[in-house]
Amino acid sequence: MKRAILDVMKKYETIIIHRHVRPDPDAYGSQMGLAAILKGNFPDKKVYCVGEGEPSLDFLGEVDRIEDSVYDGALVVVCDTANTERIDDARYTLGAELVKIDHHPNEDVYGDYVWVDTEASSCSEMIAAFVEEFPKELAMNEAAARLLYAGIVGDTGRFLFPNTTPKTLRYAADLVAFPFDRTEIFTKMYETPLNAVKLSGYILQNFQMSENGAAHIYINRALLEKFDVTPRDAAQLVNRIDSVIGIKAWILFIEDGDIIRARVRSKKPVINGLAKEYRGGGHPLAAGATLESEAEIPEMVAKLEALCD
Structure with a gap:
């Protein structure tokens, strides 16, 4: 499949890369890292990264604004997105062909070319592996290495999560051979606004x-307003209780407009099935869901407790 994907990328003059809504470092890293690789190796191609911008990730790069007409005869690539409903920018259907590159369980099979590797720590790791697969046709560059490293760091929790494998560390070692500023990446990725620090307290x-x-907490609209934080800022605090002795799995519920977002994490119990029950999904130990009302909170907590029993 990697061979087929490279061949189809060579075929098209215009390539448009999408990723998921509410992007994290791996979404940006894989999307923009792939773009940097394509631009570096095929300078005559037109390569664009689309989707809503995320100010906290502007230090990695900024998205492109393009007209619908650009999709005519273009190849579309979607990175790090398991489900079509989570693809940022619905215009992904307007291209001539569609490629899916992802490391989440392949429950929503879409695309003309599908490369899914659930053993990869991140989609950014997959892009690094893609370059390594074809040493005579693709070369890594500093811009791509910086982005892919940031993506790997983000999805492995600074190499602390169990999805970090020997291959992950080997790819990271190859990437840091390029002279980008690793300290800046860590600083920008993990710095926290004062009001969010107070919310973590x-x-x-x-x-x-x-x-x-089994642990949980609900951050409702009143608390968001009290601490002057956005739902996204609150979501970044999901791992603040992970070091509590005896904790097995936990949910951070956050009111976000008319819905409640659930950030689910685990040290051992598999929780992506639970997330799927509530209009979500993800990895076995890290997932997300969407609740339609507060009434669903106690029942989801009860199911989490059953998983931890």
Whole structure:
């Protein structure tokens, strides 16, 4: 499949790269890292990265604004997105052919070319592997290495998560051979606004944990307003309780407009099936879901406790 994807990329003059909504470093890293690779190796191609911009990730790069007409006869690539409903910018259907590159479970099979590797730590790791696969046809460059490294760091939690494999570390080692500023990446990725730090204190003081190690907390609109944080800022605090002795899995519920977003994390119990029950999905130990009302919170918590039993 990697061979087929490279061949189809060579075929098209225009390539438009998408990723998922509410992007994280891996979404930006894989999308813009792939773009940097294509631009570096095929300078005559027109390569664009689209989707809503995320100010907290502007240090990695900025998205392109293009007209619908650009999609005519173009190849579209979607990175790091398991489900079509989560693809940022619905125009992904307007291209001539569609490529899916992802590391989430392939439950929503879309695209003319599908490369899914659930053993990869991140989609950024997959792009690094893609370059390594074809040493005579593709070369890594500093811009791409910086972006892919940021993506790997983000999805592995600075190499602390169990999805970090020997291959992950080897790819990271190859990427840091390029002279980009790693300190800047870590600083920008993990710096936290003062008001969000204060909210994290509230979370540490008020989360609830059952005897079997299932924990949760609900950040409603009133709390968001009190601490002057956005739902996205709050979501970044999902791992603040991961070091509590005895904790097995936890959910951070955040009111976001008319819905409630659930950020689910685990140390061992598999939780992506639970997330799928609530209009979500993800990895076995890290997933997300969408609740339609507060009434669903206690039932989802009860199911989490059953998983931890």
